[in-house]
Amino acid sequence: MEDNPKEANYPKRTFQNKCFILLLILISILILISFFITFYLFNFLINDTQFQLQILHFIFDFDFDLINYEDPYSFYDNESIRFIDYPNYNKSLKYQKQFISQNQIKYQFFYGSFALNLPHFLNNKAFKRFVNDFHQKRYEQIFDKEKEQMVFNSSINSLGNITYFKDYSFQSFPNCTPYGFKIKDFEIPNSNNIKYMEKVVLAIAEHSTAFQHWIDRVLGSLIRIRPFIKDKGWTLLVDSNMQEIPYKLLNFVKEDFNVKLEVYDPSITYKIDKLLIICNIPFIHPRKFQEIKTFLVKNILKIKSNEEIPNYQQENIIYLPRVNNYNGRNVINNEEVENYLRKRFGNKFKIFSHKEHENLKELVEYFSKAKVIIGSHGGAFYNLLFTSSHPIIIEFQGKQFFGDLSMFYWISHITGNEYWLDYAEESGNDLIINLDHLEEILNTALKENYH
Numbered sequence: 512m513e514d515n516p517k518e519a520n521y522p523k524r525t526f527q528n529k530c531f532i533l534l535l536i537l538i539s540i541l542i543l544i545s546f547f548i549t550f551y552l553f554n555f556l557i558n559d560t561q562f563q564l565q566i567l568h569f570i571f572d573f574d575f576d577l578i579n580y581e582d583p584y585s586f587y588d589n590e591s592i593r594f595i596d597y598p599n600y601n602k603s604l605k606y607q608k609q610f611i612s613q614n615q616i617k618y619q620f621f622y623g624s625f626a627l628n629l630p631h632f633l634n635n636k637a638f639k640r641f642v643n644d645f646h647q648k649r650y651e652q653i654f655d656k657e658k659e660q661m662v663f664n665s666s667i668n669s670l671g672n673i674t675y676f677k678d679y680s681f682q683s684f685p686n687c688t689p690y691g692f693k694i695k696d697f698e699i700p701n702s703n704n705i706k707y708m709e710k711v712v713l714a715i716a717e718h719s720t721a722f723q724h725w726i727d728r729v730l731g732s733l734i735r736i737r738p739f740i741k742d743k744g745w746t747l748l749v750d751s752n753m754q755e756i757p758y759k760l761l762n763f764v765k766e767d768f769n770v771k772l773e774v775y776d777p778s779i780t781y782k783i784d785k786l787l788i789i790c791n792i793p794f795i796h797p798r799k800f801q802e803i804k805t806f807l808v809k810n811i812l813k814i815k816s817n818e819e820i821p822n823y824q825q826e827n828i829i830y831l832p833r834v835n836n837y838n839g840r841n842v843i844n845n846e847e848v849e850n851y852l853r854k855r856f857g858n859k860f861k862i863f864s865h866k867e868h869e870n871l872k873e874l875v876e877y878f879s880k881a882k883v884i885i886g887s888h889g890g891a892f893y894n895l896l897f898t899s900s901h902p903i904i905i906e907f908q909g910k911q912f913f914g915d916l917s918m919f920y921w922i923s924h925i926t927g928n929e930y931w932l933d934y935a936e937e938s939g940n941d942l943i944i945n946l947d948h949l950e951e952i953l954n955t956a957l958k959e960n961y962h
Contacts, residue, residue: 594623618674619670624663624664624665626660631955672789672791678784679782705779711745726757734803735789747768755869759871804898812875812899823900825882826882828860828885829883843942863891875899887942888908895922901929903928905952
């Protein structure tokens with residue numbers, strides 16, 4: 512009986528199949544190993560500073576030196592602030608790069624969560640009202656009962672991002688968030704009037720024509736964008752409807768940042784080679800407001816370090832009157848408050864009027880000599896950022912909600928001031944300050960007994 516040739520070849524084919532399968536397995540293993548080696552090598556290169564800069568320079572013709580950048584504005588700590596994520600916070604911020612498209616890079620930076628001491632109160636009723644206030648929850652503050660602090664640990668208080676566009680045309684605007692450069696509501700140009708620009712920073716934010724909102728929404732953002740524009744030739748595109756003080760402050764920005772200024776014209780279609788927009792910045796953070804305050808004081812007084820700040824004698828009691836304001840919170844018994852303070856403090860009592868302090872250097876000197884600043888909640892308290900000292904702050908509020916009623920609690924603690932909060936009696940949208948409360952707060956804060 513002859514052997515079946517098919518059966519004779521079967522062991523050989525089986526061996527070949529096994530070899531083929533083993534070869535496939537080996538190739539798969541080698542591919543997998545190569546993949547991991549490539550992945551880790553690429554990850555190593557991506558985290559290498561020089562490699563990152565080469566990518567940016569080669570693809571975008573845009574040379575950043577972000578990793579080694581040190582902020583030019585000193586950052587200081589005080590007893591009212593506790594940093595949770597970054598205890599050693601005197602270091603530069605780190606940026607995480609995201610390549611969105613061939614013409615767009617997004618840089619996300621991390622401020623980190625923090626906690627602030629509570630205000631000083633006269634009684635437990637005011638304390639409970641503050642802790643349970645809707646406004647605290649609106650900005651995602653959490654009350655830490657153990658440490659008796661307000662904790663800010665959400666993304667709204669700790670994250671920001673800067674977006675870089677290449678070859679951008681203002682025919683549609685980026686949809687930025689409310690406290691960065693939000694420009695989606697601006698008039699969209701639709702004309703043949705085209706202007707070509709090389710390097711532009713969009714320095715426009717919604718509801719920021721008033722000096723106080725320009726400071727926290729535009730100036731705070733510009734300071735954060737500063738390391739991106741160290742090379743020459745940048746232009747700030749600014750709003751045309753700003754008040755006088757923002758225009759004055761823009762001259763300091765122009766000089767300090769070495770940039771040009773140009774007023775935005777909605778009738779023009781801008782075509783820009785390189786455009787920078789800061790699309791989000793934390794609404795409230797110690798770093799933000801300390802940078803703002805340091806920038807203002809150093810540039811207005813023309814000094815380079817904290818050691819050069821004049822040693823002003825803090826002796827004045829400054830009252831911020833609020834009357835006939837259409838936003839409410841007017842002090843109905845304003846005359847009684849002024850008479851009481853004048854009688855108690857004599858020639859050390861000062862009534863602030865912004866019309867009398869249009870010179871910014873005089874404004875810094877005026878508020879730096881303050882021992883106490885008193886007033887109803889309002890924009891005048893933003894002058895805290897123009898002080899080189901640390902006065903006692905006494906703010907009166909009602910329970911009506913209008914604007915950011917915690918703003919000056921935040922700014923006061925962040926910039927190292929003792930802050931007192933009292934809730935006044937309300938009459939419609941206006942307030943009646945309790946003079947007994949005011950006297951008790953002053954006695955306690957100044958450690959004196961006055962009747």
